[in-house]
Amino acid sequence: MVSDVVIVGAGIVGAACARALAVAGVRVTVLERGAAASGTSAKGEGNLLVSDKGPGPELDLAVYAASLWPDLVDELADELGPAFPSLEYERKGGLVVATTAAGAEPLRAFAASQRAAGVDARAIPNGTALELEPWLNPEITAAVHYPDDAQVQPVIATEALLASARNHGAAVRTGVEVTGAKRDASGRLIGLVTTAGDVPAGAVLLAAGPWSGETARALGAILPVRPRRGMVLVTTRMPHRVFHKVYDGDYFGATQSSDAALQTSSVVESTAAGTVLLGSSREQVGFDERLRVDVIREIATKALRLFPFLANASIMRAYGGFRPFMPDHLPVIGEDHRIAGLWHASGHEGAGIGLSLATAELLVAGMLGTAAPIDAAPFGLARASLAPYLEEAA
Numbered sequence: 001m002v003s004d005v006v007i008v009g010a011g012i013v014g015a016a017c018a019r020a021l022a023v024a025g026v027r028v029t030v031l032e033r034g035a036a037a038s039g040t041s042a043k044g045e046g047n048l049l050v051s052d053k054g055p056g057p058e059l060d061l062a063v064y065a066a067s068l069w070p071d072l073v074d075e076l077a078d079e080l081g082p083a084f085p086s087l088e089y090e091r092k093g094g095l096v097v098a099t100t101a102a103g104a105e106p107l108r109a110f111a112a113s114q115r116a117a118g119v120d121a122r123a124i125p126n127g128t129a130l131e132l133e134p135w136l137n138p139e140i141t142a143a144v145h146y147p148d149d150a151q152v153q154p155v156i157a158t159e160a161l162l163a164s165a166r167n168h169g170a171a172v173r174t175g176v177e178v179t180g181a182k183r184d185a186s187g188r189l190i191g192l193v194t195t196a197g198d199v200p201a202g203a204v205l206l207a208a209g210p211w212s213g214e215t216a217r218a219l220g221a222i223l224p225v226r227p228r229r230g231m232v233l234v235t236t237r238m239p240h241r242v243f244h245k246v247y248d249g250d251y252f253g254a255t256q257s258s259d260a261a262l263q264t265s266s267v268v269e270s271t272a273a274g275t276v277l278l279g280s281s282r283e284q285v286g287f288d289e290r291l292r293v294d295v296i297r298e299i300a301t302k303a304l305r306l307f308p309f310l311a312n313a314s315i316m317r318a319y320g321g322f323r324p325f326m327p328d329h330l331p332v333i334g335e336d337h338r339i340a341g342l343w344h345a346s347g348h349e350g351a352g353i354g355l356s357l358a359t360a361e362l363l364v365a366g367m368l369g370t371a372a373p374i375d376a377a378p379f380g381l382a383r384a385s386l387a388p389y390l391e392e393a394a
Contacts, residue, residue: 003029003171005343005367006192006201008178008215010036012154012356013345014207015161020360022168024368029201030162030170031194033177037158040209040352043321045232045269045277046154047245048354051094051146054110055117057378058330062351063118064374065358066148072357073152076160079167087157088272094149095132095244097140099266099305104142107249111144120147135241135309142249149245151269154353161356181219189219189341203367205343210287210322212346221339223332223381224389225347227322229288231281231295233303235313237274245269246306262295266302268310276313278303280350284325291318323349328385330378331355333362337382338390343367344381 005021007014010032021028032038048069053059073089096111098104111121122145129143130136162172173196180193182200191200206223208215216223248266267279281295296318303310326332326347336342343366345359362379365372377383381390 001027002200002202003027004202005029005205006031006199006203007205007207008192009206009208009212010158010162010172010174011039011041011207011209011352012037012158012161013209013348013352013359014205015158015165016356016360017205017207017345017363018165018170018172019161019168020364021367022165022170024364026367028165028170029199030165030172031176031178031192031199032172032174035174036162036172037155039211040321040323041154041158043230043232043319044154044350044353045267045279046088046152046157046353047350048150048152049094049245049351050114050119051096051121051144051149053351055113057375058351058355059114059117059119060374061355061358061379064361065355066150068357068361069150069152076164079164080160084160084163085156086153087160088153089150090152090272091148091150092269093244094146095129095246096144096146096249097129097136097246097306098142098249099137099140101141103249107142107144110249122147133243133246135307136246137306137308151245152353153272157353178215179218187340189339192219201341203341203343205345205363207345209346209352210324212324212344219339219342221336221342222390223344223346224327224386225332226284226325227287228325228349229281229283229285229320230279230323230350231291231299231318231320233278233296233299233315233318235276235278235310236316238276238313240270240274241309242268242270242276242307248302248306262298264295264298264302266306268303268306275316276310278310282323287322289320291320324352325349326386327389328383330383330385331359332381332386333359333379334366334376334381337380
């Protein structure tokens with residue numbers, strides 16, 4: 001049987017799209033060259049953030065996505081039952097602080113611009129910040145509270161979305177790598193060449209995260225997605241002393257930078273298991289997986305600026321992953337204007353967990369020709385900001 005849509009990638013974006021399409025009655029097959037949720041989705045912190053996005057299309061997508069998560073968590077719990085692990089969804093809120101005099105006013109101005117766009121961004125006195133986070137460095141110079149920031153366990157969330165997709169008729173095939181395209185006489189994409197044989201398809205959705213660029217090349221297309229390496233440190237379990245996602249205001253600048261060189265910023269949060277996650281870093285080093293001591297040192301040093309008590313914490317592990325970086329810092333969601341039958345849901349960089357559900361809604365609306373919940377045009381591959389990076393399909 002020919003699937004209506006074959007999705008390449010079983011991370012959280014591919015899983016969310018698979019579920020949304022299957023629920024809509026579309027016949028779906030998901031192909032993953034490794035194990036499900038084994039790539040970028042397994043290497044992140046599970047952030048569902050509005051605090052780190054400036055006014056514009058990505059913030060609009062994030063606000064819409066935030067509205068979807070609570071109902072989705074309840075739906076999956078009801079559908080999958082108590083035997084399935086909890087998604088650990090927690091609307092813990094975010095606290096963004098400045099640690100220098102020079103950083104205080106830019107942080108307040110950024111929050112004001114978000115409030116004008118409808119985000120609940122509350123500039124609070126430093127004393128109030130210390131009430132929210134008693135172990136925070138008292139030398140902070142400004143603070144903004146974001147009640148709508150949340151967190152989820154990303155691997156469990158991905159597996160839950162895939163399980164629900166299967167319940168609605170989707171097939172998930174792991175250990176299958178895409179190596180080429182099958183096209184008809186008109187050039188339309190009608191299937192994939194894989195290590196497990198040809199897979200026919202009514203349409204193909206490329207949702208392979210940072211590997212989307214190389215997979216697109218195998219299909220005869222240019223997609224300017226590049227891997228952007230990030231690292232996270234994990235402490236041993238300790239008494240709960242960090243109650244929100246807390247980060248330095250320079251984090252936003254790092255997310256929006258296109259500099260390939262190493263950038264680090266302070267990001268600290270606790271997990272349900274009692275560990276503390278310390279981040280974050282960004283650098284473009286291809287798919288180099290080697291851990292670097294200098295990056296670990298910078299992350300640890302900057303974390304102490306927020307929470308000095310961490311000087312006595314023990315780090316039990318460090319891990320790295322690759323975010324799908326786009327040169328204009330917006331994901332690509334929708335149809336490829338160069339190759340009929342090819343669709344994209346890639347390039348979310350570090351926001352893929354949070355934006356996955358909204359991405360799926362836009363994708364389904366585009367494929368089925370229904371009204372999109374928000375304007376999808378800014379995420380189209382044909383947008384002007386991507387023109388310098390695109391070439392005609394081979």
